[in-house]
Amino acid sequence: MRAMYVIPALVVLGALALSSIFIVDERKKALVLQFGQVTQVKEEPGLGFKIPFVQEVVYYEDRILGLQTNPLEVTMLDDRRLVVDAFSRWRIVNLVEFREAVGTGGETQALRRLEGIVNPAIQEVLGSVPSNRVTSEDRTGLMNQIRDIARRQAAALGIEVIDVRLTRTDLPEQNLEATFARMRAEREREAADEIARGGEAAQRVRAAADRTVVELTSDARRQAEVVRGEADAERNRILAEAYGRDTEFFAFIRSLSAYEASLKGANSSIVMQPDSEFFDYLRSDQAPGAAPATPAPATPSP
Structure with missing residues (x-):
């Protein structure tokens, strides 16, 4: 009978010990709470x-945590507006103060509270400097x-x-589109200036080339x-020298040139008397007034 009560008692004691x-x-990190009050800090x-x-x-993170803020529109010292977001790294260093500050919300509530601290700090610092310092690398x-x-x-x-x-x-977004439009207009103006200067240079080269062609x-x-x-x-x-040396040869050449000039056309027609001097070289194989050629003696056949 006594064993029947011992075993359940041991089980209850084991459960109490484990719990x-x-x-x-x-x-x-851990906090031990009793009726909502901190009784022990276990780090x-x-x-x-x-x-x-x-x-x-209650357990809390002992590692370094991150916070990505939502985009925030900030007015710079030169009245320009920028959309800024930031990334913050943080960790819990005092569990008791952290518990009292965020309650049962834990790290989730801490992220909201921390973003409410970081965003005003961003506006305070960036609002006191010109925009070119914010957009610079340093x-x-x-x-x-x-x-x-x-x-x-x-x-x-x-x-x-x-x-x-x-x-x-x-x-x-609206300022970005206006900036892009202004940049595009500036680039188009520069392109038009370059095209005009190129056309002027091409015209000068073309005129110089035309003048050189005319001169050459x-x-x-x-x-x-x-x-x-x-x-x-x-x-x-x-x-003149040939004419002085051989009058007959010169007359012969002149006649051939006259024949060539008069008979050059496809349908040339000449009407003149048959005994005209124009045909003297056509009627005979010798020049007018030339001595007849002496025939060569015949060679007897064997």
Whole structure:
């Protein structure tokens, strides 16, 4: 009979012992709460103990967490507007203050509270500088200012803000379209100027080429006329010399030239007397007044 009560008692005691033990992972931190009040803080990994059914364990992240802010429109010192978003890294450093600040919301509630701190810090810092400094590559100083402001304000939440980085700094959509249109018009104007300058240069090159062609053609014609005149003079000299040496041969050449000129056409017709001197070289194989050719003596056949 006594064994029948011992076994259930051992089971109950084992269950109570197991329910009084909790394990903290190396990536976590834990708070032991009793009726909503913090009774124990467990930040080191390992085993922990609590009162079963009276105390509860709430776990929180011990790792570095990230926050991506929503796009925020900021007015710069030069009245230009930019759409800015940032990425922040943070971690929980004081579990008791963190629990009191966010309640049962945990890390989700902390993200909303932290974004409400980072966004005003971004507006405060970026609103005090011109837009060209925000859009430049060297803006580490601005991000450090935002981090310091957010770190001071987030300390009341038991949170340490490790870093804040600006991930985007763009113009608003309507300003972006106007900027693109202005840039496009500027590029089109520059292209039109380049085309006009190119056309002017091409016209100058074309005019210079035309002038060079005219000059070269005129010089070539002048040289051709000179050569042609010299050739005609040489021809006349040769003809005159030939005429002086052999009058009959000169008359023969003149007659052949006259025959060629008069009979050149396809349907040439000549009407003149048969005994005209024009046909003297056509009627005989000898020139007029030339001595008849002496026939060669006949060679006797064998």
